[in-house]
Amino acid sequence: MDKIRYRLVYNRQNTLNRQGTTLVQVETYLNQRKIYLKTNVYLKPECWSREGVQVINHPQSNELNAMLYEYILYLQGIELGYWKRGIPATLSLLKDAVKKKSAVNVSFSIFAKSAIDNSDKKQSTKDNLHSTLAVLHDFCSGLDFKDLTYTFFRNFEQYLREKGNAVNTIYLYFI
Secondary structure: OOEEEEEEEEEEOOOOOOOOOOOEEEEEEEOOOOEEEEEEEEEEEEEEOOOEEEOOOOOOOHHHHHHHHHHHHHHHHHHHHHHHHHHOHHHHHHHHHHHHHHOOOOHHHHHHHHHOOOOOOOOOHHHHHHHHHHHHHHHHOOHHHHOOOOOHHHHHHHHHHHHOOOOHHHHHHHO
């Protein structure tokens, strides 16, 4: 997997807004492609050092520099989250994650709970799905997507049998 490169870019379009400031962006580069992510930091030209690629001559220059570099660390954290899950990080995945402001390492339980709550199913169906999720949580808390294998479901079925559930009850957890 290739690593995404990050760089701060000031006044990429060579234009100033009405206040005489322009945007600082993060340039992300991977496989000869670039995307630019906004930082929502606007500065006057005299407050930016092109050589040092940082904020200078500004009352909050230290804080702004820290904020800009923390944003790059946040982007790298998203990239590493994909890497940990075995997903090759792409610029489009990074852009989507930033737009949605969603956590990269979403566990199965959190994802399932969100999907159930946001579905357009009847409340009784949602209640049944929540109870299934609770039983799954009792069986294995901290469940991740990579844990969902055939062996896991066989072990889950055995767990339900040991609890004394009937065949039809066990079947309800699998539909």
